[in-house]
Each structure stands twice: as C-alpha cells, then as structure tokens.
Amino acid sequence: MQTVSGPVNVGLSYDGRITDSNRFDLALLGHEIHLEIPSVDAVLIGDVDASEVYGLSQLDGVVMVERYGFVVFYGDVQTPAVKARNSTEYPVGAWDLGVSGHGVNIALTDTGVDNEHPGLSGKFVAGYDAVCYVHTDPSCLLSNPLREDDGSFDPDDGNQHGTACMGMASSTGLEADGSQSEYYGSAPNASLVDVRIGTDVGAGPFENYLLEQEFYESAMNGLQWIIDHRDDAWPGVDEANHGIDIISLSWGITSHENGGSDGTDMHSRILDDAMLAGVAVSNAAGNDGPDNDGLSGMSASSLSVTVAATDDLNTVNRSDDSIASYSSRGPRKDNGDGNPLNELIPEVSAPGTNIVQAEGCVTSGGCNNFLGGDASGNTYTGRGSGTSYATPSVTGVIALVIEANGNLTPLQVKEVLKQTAERRGEPSAPEVDPYWNRDFGWGMVDARAAVALALHLAQTDQTDSVDVSLQNHLLSVADSNGTINVTGHAWGQLGSIERVEFRIDGGDWREATYSAEPGEIGALTPFMWHVILDSVKLSEG
Incomplete structure (x- = not known):
C-alpha cells in the first residue's frame, strides 16, 4: 500500500482474539470498528487516509493491514534486508555466492523449538532439556523423568519464543501444503541443536519470576552442556552435521544496577569461554534502550557478537532504517582491564522490529505448556519486535560465513562481520575506534559482503592472516x-x-x-x- 494515496478502506487482522485493548487503541486514533470477524481475528474499520496505514500496522497485535480486496503482509523483509537473499533492491545476496548454511549447526538456546513446523522440518540433529537437570520442576518429573542428556532428546516449545527465533535464523519458508512462502531465515539449510533453558511451564526469558532460580540455573546448565558437547558425533547424523558451530541467544540476565554488567558476571564469561572453545556466539543486546544504564549480563560478554536491533520500516531498502527505540545502547561498563576496546558493545545491528514469526504449537492452540503437540500444520503468523529477533538473523549470517570458510575462528568471524558491516551513525568513541557507534555497533550486518570476504580469504589461502x-x-x-x-x-x-x-x-x-x-x-x-x-x-x- 506504499504507493496508495488518499482515502482507502482497510481491515486489520490480529494475532489472536480481539481484546478491549485492541479496541481502545483504534478508538484512541479516532477509528470506529464497523465489523468484528471473530473467526479470523479481524476487524473492518472502513475509510482511512492512506498515510495512516503504516501507523495502523504498528498497533499491538496487528499482523496484517488489508485493503478491501487487497492484502499486504508485513515482516517478510528481514532476510533480504540483511542481504542474505537477493531482492530487487539488492540483486546479489549471500545465497547467490553458493552458501545457505549447509553443514552448520545452530544451538538455539531458548524455550525449545517446535521443529515439526514445516519451515523447520528436518533440521533437528540433537537436543537437550536443561530445565529437567537442575532442580525439581514437578512438570518435568511427571511428564517424562527420562530426558536423555546425550543429545537424543527433542525438546518442544511451550512458549513460542524459541520457535520464532529459529525460524528467523533458518526457516525454509515452506508451508504445510508444500507451497513456498517468503518467510525464509538467513540460513535456510542450517541445522538445529535444540537446547531448552525456559521453564517446563513455558516461561520465556524475563518471564520466569516464580521460578527465577531454576531459570538462572538452567541457563548456565544449557550453556555448559553446549561447550561440553561441542564436538560430539550425534547418533544417526551425517558427519557434516556433527558438533555445534553457533550459539544463538535471544535473551539475557538482568543486571542493570550501577551501570549494568562489566562482562565479569558468570553469564558473560561462559559466552567468552564458548567463543574461545570454537563456538561462535550471537547474542542479543537487550531491549532497555534508548536510555539504558549499561548492558545486562550476557550482552556484556567481551568476545561474543552482540546484536542491536533496527527498524526496517517494513522495507527491504536499508537507506530508511533507523535504530529501534528499544534497542539497548552501548558502551558496556568498564571492567578495569585497561583495554577500552572490549567495552565497545554492540558489534553489529540487524532488523528486529515487527518481524513475522514461525508459529509454534502453543500459539495455534494445538497443544499446551504441559503436553507437547504437533506444529506440522502451522504457518507464519504474529509479529514480534526486539533484539531477540535481530539476533537470530545475524546467527544465520554467521552460519553462511562459516559455510563459506570453515577455517575461520569465532573471533575471526566476528572481525569479518565488523569489517563488512554498513557503517551507520557518527563515531561514539573515536579515540578508541573511529567506526564504532553506540547504537549500531560497527554497522548494519551485510551478509553478502561478509560471505564474499570469507570466500576470498579461503580462496586466496589468507585465513590465517586475519589478526583480530x-x-x-x-x-x-x-x-x-x-x-x-x-x-x-x-x-x-x-x-x-x-x-x-x-x-x-x-x-x-x-x-x-x-x-x-x-x-x-x-x-x-x-x-x-x-x-x-x-x-x-x-x-x-
């Protein structure tokens, strides 16, 4: 509807039942609901000026703005916007260079993944339920007391967060009927190691207030399991998909007191250990911007790739992108080691605003938090925003870089992303680095440029020359x-x-x-x- 001007009749589709809050939002903008359609969770509001359409699309819960007789989806622009997939705006994407994430394993460390979803089907190579090995969660013990820790257990998602994130990293975009949608992840051929650290009742990051101790413990347990099993030969899996290549973290540990974490908390340090052990880490900066006082634990990691979120305004063209208002800003609190460079966080940024999600089983009502279900008939609905959703897009880009050049270390992969990022904003610490900006990091991630550099280093036998x-x-x-x-x-x-x-x-x-x-x-x-x-x-x- 970007080219439409003047009056236009529209309806709004929501990601669930219409609520009083949804009705109030419309009334506040001066719009009257002409008709509610409960069977499709939609309302018709009739005549509006076309200039109001974008604002309507940003309302809480709205997944589609529909012109009477014409539909516009929002959220299928993330992957072409990071230049993984080609587009009319950017005719050559990273995939055109011959990479798609094949042979790369992503440890999605979250609330579990419903990998029966058509866009995630066939990706599972290993899994671990960290929740059931740390405390006394009764639902764990009652539902299945024998959850193997050898990688053979396949956790489900009782929350939706994990399924959404894996979709943004590596969805193939397939629908249940075999048709192809536009909702690809950055690395559609990457595989899944499903590490579940959310509680067994489905609580996601920052939602687990009743079982806070268990969540903190399960988070550390899951990360330690990844490090311990990073080189494992998973049973029944081709050698190309042995081990773990990337940790994707779309959550953090709150620690904003007195300027936040300085990177010495245990959660940040275990991510540093993973990077040094050979597992790349893609990590969310947090959603406490623009006036956050420092960064949370994990996002303050000295070595991992910490990701800020941009608002792509629902367009592939990057020229109109801005930093998302909620994205946590750097730098990190000084850890006193005399090296100001490791305070320059975040590293890169990517679209994270109003991103369409792969639908988990619990979202469609096909299962509940205690009983797993089948998401094989699900599609891509609902929108979400946050550095949570920018991070898996970068995770997918890292998978593309690793496929392009498997000899790069995690720290070298990080340098490739920084060197090839599209610079944004004025330098925030020119006395330390003339290219780093506290909002965007070293810039907006560029998958095509990153893969091109990784391939060049491999083809010219110069990988070892990358000095971080x-x-x-x-x-x-x-x-x-x-x-x-x-x-x-x-x-x-x-x-x-x-x-x-x-x-x-x-x-x-x-x-x-x-x-x-x-x-x-x-x-x-x-x-x-x-x-x-x-x-x-x-x-x-």
Missing part, C-alpha cells in the same frame, strides 16, 4: 594514468606498530616505507597508509 588485534580499513582505490593509488586507515589494538607490510594477489609480503619510526605508533593510534602501484608492471607480473 589489528584493524585495517581500505578507504579508496584510484587509477590515474596507469598509477594506482591505494589508501587505507589502520591501527593496532594492543602494543605498538613495528612495520607496515602489503602483498598483491597472495604474493610475497613487502614492507612499506613510512615516515614514523618503529615504536612511535602505539596502541590505538590510527594512521593513514598509502601504496602506489604501477599498473604496467602489475600486468607484467
């Missing part, structure tokens, strides 16, 4: 009358610069001549470098 303690940004390449001028911006994060070297097309490293004496360029001291090349000699080899 150095920053080097190519600024310009200009060809003038056969002379090629290459300009860049670089600095060291730790220690002083000893020399500047370059090489061409994988050839020998050559030391550049520069004016500063060795040792004069200290840590966090940016400098410009220039390389002048003769194109004639280059063509001659």
Whole structure:
C-alpha cells in the first residue's frame, strides 16, 4: 500500500482474539470498528487516509493491514534486508555466492523449538532439556523423568519464543501444503541443536519470576552442556552435521544496577569461554534502550557478537532504517582491564522490529505448556519486535560465513562481520575506534559482503592472516594514468606498530616505507597508509 494515496478502506487482522485493548487503541486514533470477524481475528474499520496505514500496522497485535480486496503482509523483509537473499533492491545476496548454511549447526538456546513446523522440518540433529537437570520442576518429573542428556532428546516449545527465533535464523519458508512462502531465515539449510533453558511451564526469558532460580540455573546448565558437547558425533547424523558451530541467544540476565554488567558476571564469561572453545556466539543486546544504564549480563560478554536491533520500516531498502527505540545502547561498563576496546558493545545491528514469526504449537492452540503437540500444520503468523529477533538473523549470517570458510575462528568471524558491516551513525568513541557507534555497533550486518570476504580469504589461502588485534580499513582505490593509488586507515589494538607490510594477489609480503619510526605508533593510534602501484608492471607480473 506504499504507493496508495488518499482515502482507502482497510481491515486489520490480529494475532489472536480481539481484546478491549485492541479496541481502545483504534478508538484512541479516532477509528470506529464497523465489523468484528471473530473467526479470523479481524476487524473492518472502513475509510482511512492512506498515510495512516503504516501507523495502523504498528498497533499491538496487528499482523496484517488489508485493503478491501487487497492484502499486504508485513515482516517478510528481514532476510533480504540483511542481504542474505537477493531482492530487487539488492540483486546479489549471500545465497547467490553458493552458501545457505549447509553443514552448520545452530544451538538455539531458548524455550525449545517446535521443529515439526514445516519451515523447520528436518533440521533437528540433537537436543537437550536443561530445565529437567537442575532442580525439581514437578512438570518435568511427571511428564517424562527420562530426558536423555546425550543429545537424543527433542525438546518442544511451550512458549513460542524459541520457535520464532529459529525460524528467523533458518526457516525454509515452506508451508504445510508444500507451497513456498517468503518467510525464509538467513540460513535456510542450517541445522538445529535444540537446547531448552525456559521453564517446563513455558516461561520465556524475563518471564520466569516464580521460578527465577531454576531459570538462572538452567541457563548456565544449557550453556555448559553446549561447550561440553561441542564436538560430539550425534547418533544417526551425517558427519557434516556433527558438533555445534553457533550459539544463538535471544535473551539475557538482568543486571542493570550501577551501570549494568562489566562482562565479569558468570553469564558473560561462559559466552567468552564458548567463543574461545570454537563456538561462535550471537547474542542479543537487550531491549532497555534508548536510555539504558549499561548492558545486562550476557550482552556484556567481551568476545561474543552482540546484536542491536533496527527498524526496517517494513522495507527491504536499508537507506530508511533507523535504530529501534528499544534497542539497548552501548558502551558496556568498564571492567578495569585497561583495554577500552572490549567495552565497545554492540558489534553489529540487524532488523528486529515487527518481524513475522514461525508459529509454534502453543500459539495455534494445538497443544499446551504441559503436553507437547504437533506444529506440522502451522504457518507464519504474529509479529514480534526486539533484539531477540535481530539476533537470530545475524546467527544465520554467521552460519553462511562459516559455510563459506570453515577455517575461520569465532573471533575471526566476528572481525569479518565488523569489517563488512554498513557503517551507520557518527563515531561514539573515536579515540578508541573511529567506526564504532553506540547504537549500531560497527554497522548494519551485510551478509553478502561478509560471505564474499570469507570466500576470498579461503580462496586466496589468507585465513590465517586475519589478526583480530589489528584493524585495517581500505578507504579508496584510484587509477590515474596507469598509477594506482591505494589508501587505507589502520591501527593496532594492543602494543605498538613495528612495520607496515602489503602483498598483491597472495604474493610475497613487502614492507612499506613510512615516515614514523618503529615504536612511535602505539596502541590505538590510527594512521593513514598509502601504496602506489604501477599498473604496467602489475600486468607484467
């Protein structure tokens, strides 16, 4: 309806029964409900000005704004917006480079996943119910006291949160009738390790106030299980899908007192351990913006990829995207280690506002919190917002990067995402890093650019040359009358610069001549470098 102007007749579809709150929202905007249609959870409000349609689409619970005789869905733009899938706006996406997440396992650590959903069918390779191994939850013991811890148990989702997140990471977009929808995840061929840390009564992150102790314990239990089983050969699974490659966390541990966490809490540290153990971590920044006082535990992890959320305004075009009002801002509270770089959180940002979800069994009413059910007939309904929903999109991008270059370490994957992100906002800490912004991190994640860089490193055998303690940004390449001028911006994060070297097309490293004496360029001291090349000699080899 973006091209419509003037008066237009519309109806609104909701993600559940129409409530008094929904009616009040419409009345507050001056709209009268002409007809309620309970069988499809919709209302018809008739004549509105087309300029009001976007505002109506943002109302709580609205999943569709429908012109009489014409339907517009909102939420199927996340994957093309991160440039994983191609689009008319961005004709070449990461998938066009030959990757889709194949052979990459995502440990979705959440409320469980209803992987019978048509868009998630066939993805399960292993699972673990962390809740049933930490306390005395009676529903666990009554429903099934023998939940294996060897990866063979398949948890269900009694909340919807986990199913939604896995859909955003790796849904194939398939419907129950075999037809293809537009609701793909970033890495549609990635596989699932389902680690359930939500309570057995379905409480999701930040909802478990009655069983707070159990949730905290189950969270740590689940993460430790992932680290302990990261290299396991799952029974009945092809070798390509052994182990665990990525942890996706769309929740956090509240710790905002006195400026929030400084990354030394146990929840943040276990994520650091996972990164160092070879498991990449994609982690939500939190939904406490814009005036949050620091960051929560886990989002304050020094090493993981912490993700902020943008509002894509329901368009694939990134030019109109802004930081979501709720997205927690950086930096992190100083941990006093003398390294200001690890306070620069978040790392990257991605669309997280009004994202359509893969529908879990509990959402459709096909099961309840105590009895699992079958989500194989479910579709993609309801919308959600939060860094919870930005994070799995980045998780999928990480899966694409890992498929492109399996030799990258988690810290190198993080550098690839930072280097290729689309810069947004003014620098918030230019004395430390001239590209980091407290809202967007190093920018909006760019799946195509990240995969292209990962492939280039693999194809030129340069993966080992990625030094996460150095920053080097190519600024310009200009060809003038056969002379090629290459300009860049670089600095060291730790220690002083000893020399500047370059090489061409994988050839020998050559030391550049520069004016500063060795040792004069200290840590966090940016400098410009220039390389002048003769194109004639280059063509001659």
